[in-house]
Amino acid sequence: MNLTIKDIAKLAGVAPSTVSKIMNNYGGVSEETKKKVMDVIVEHDYQPTFSAKVLATKKSNLIGLIYAGKVNVEFTHPFFNEVVTSFKKTIGKLGYDILMFSNEQFSKDNGSYLARCRHFHVDGCLIIAGEEIEDHIYELVENGVPCVGIDIELNGPKASYVMTDNVNLSRKVIQHFYLDNIREIGFIGGKKDSAIASLREKGFIDIMSQLGLKINESWMKYGDFHEESGYTAMKEILQQKPYPQAIFAASDMMAFGALRAIKESGLNVPEDIRIVGCDDIDACRYSDPKLTTIKQDKDRLGKLGANMLNDLINGVSELKPMFIDSELMIRESCGSKNRNQ
Secondary structure: OOOHHHHHHHHHHOHHHHHHHHHHHOOOOOOHHHHHHHHHHHHHHOOOOHHHHHHHHHHOEEEEEEEEEEEOOOOHHHHHHHHHHHHHHHHHHOOOOOEEEEOOOOOOOOOOOOHHHHHOOOOEEEOOOOOOHHHHHHHHOOOOEEEEEOOOOEEEOOOEEEEOOOOHHHHHHHHHHHHHOOOEEOOOOOOOOOHHHHHHHHHHHHHHHHHHOOOOHHHHHOOOOHHHHHHHHHHHHHOOOOOOOOOEEEEEHHHHHHHHHHHHOOOOOOHHHHHHHHOOHHHHHOOOOEEEEEEEHHHHHHHHHHHHHHHHHOOOOOOOOOOOEEEEEEEEHHHOOOOOO
């Protein structure tokens, strides 16, 4: 038999509100009454339902996980996988579970993220960047649901975001090439409607201009952060004569695609063309040649996202966004002698 809080109250001879106070460690109840109620709870092995806990505490200790965008990375991208793993560990230690929302199908009445957040009483949401962000995402922010974005700008009294300083990471790559006496540099960027891709392209253009390096638009191509698009982009660049001395690909996966295209053309990396990627996924250390890349602090991104969201849930407002520094991991593909592993 599944007892309710009213059943426990009746068996103990007290009001349901008294049982609720005792179970949630509120004051104003005598030790004698506490013992009487707890004896009944233990005797009948009473476990309050989830809905009862929510009604009593006004918190579900549930976090909604949303991969935003009509086109999104979900679990297929190793970078976001590591960020979410770090987030999960940290938010778990803070007492929360995670509920993942699908964006595969929205219905007019209850398919929106806001409707589902209200249905499941989630305390807040972690939102992972994708492409073609749905209006449903910003509806959460506008309605005061605590939200933290990873690589997506969310602004509001109960919203903020954390991301790598994407402009500066591009600067680091081009400055490294420049110090190695490389002047002719191409760029493989992400989709132009992606905020992250735009920031990395901006960093590339800004530092090239500041260093007095010519920007050759025929050496600037765009993909979708996945390997095949990097392969196609590099094929197009290699059709140009001359081809660049070096390529900065705005993701490791696109860099792997570019590497494959260069090898197929009969050229070598780094002897003929140098390559630098971005993200420092595990595969970079095992590619041939090992890929030089920009290391984003995925563990810190996840931890900061968890702590920011916990603060927003617990009443902190107007949190400023946080931008995380990156590190250039020098390996074989850029041709430098001084290398990290």
